[in-house]
Amino acid sequence: MTVQTFKTVAENTQGVQVSVKSRGFEFVLDEPKNLGGNDTGMNPVEALLGALGACKVIVAKSFAAYHKINLKSIKVEVEGELDTDGFSGKNPNAKVGFSKIVSNFYIDADNTDEEIADYVRFINKTCPVADTIENAPEMESYIIK
Known part of the structure; x- marks a missing residue:
């Protein structure tokens, strides 16, 4: 059996916005305004x-x-x-x-x-x-x- 480990790091940037990083890639998650976010990402x-x-x-x-x-x-x-x-x-x-x-x-x-x-x-x-x-x-x- 070959087991590979995958890892991400999620870090708060502002408000409820979060930066998610893995293997040199990054994307932003947020909430829509009606749920308390600034709607800057999914x-x-x-x-x-x-x-x-x-x-x-x-x-x-x-x-x-x-x-x-x-x-x-x-x-x-x-x-x-x-x-x-x-x-x-x-x-x-x-x-x-x-x-x-x-x-x-x-x-x-x-x-x-x-x-x-x-x-x-x-x-x-x-x-x-x-x-x-x-x-x-x-x-x-x-x-x-």
Whole structure:
């Protein structure tokens, strides 16, 4: 078994804006103004949905030839339903995270509908981000001074 460790660093810059860095890359996350931010970037849950969609596209592109899918183009639109009363504390019974996530695949390929449906099942099963969401990993937190 080959285990590779991935690491990001998230650091507050101003207000609720956060700089996220990994391997020399950086992006900014923020909240929309109606949620207390300055709307300078996606918020974390939008980034999560984006990471899920990107992962599915990468899996699709990486395995298309192996599965004999003549993939001309692919787009994955991901939507999540989240009750903001959960994380804001307004409703202690509301789920804090997403209650539902839907992926819509837009695939242009010279394959049958059945072959494409089988391939989408493979993509969903093979995507590491989807697996992480569906099968929560062990989580640990440490306070470093």
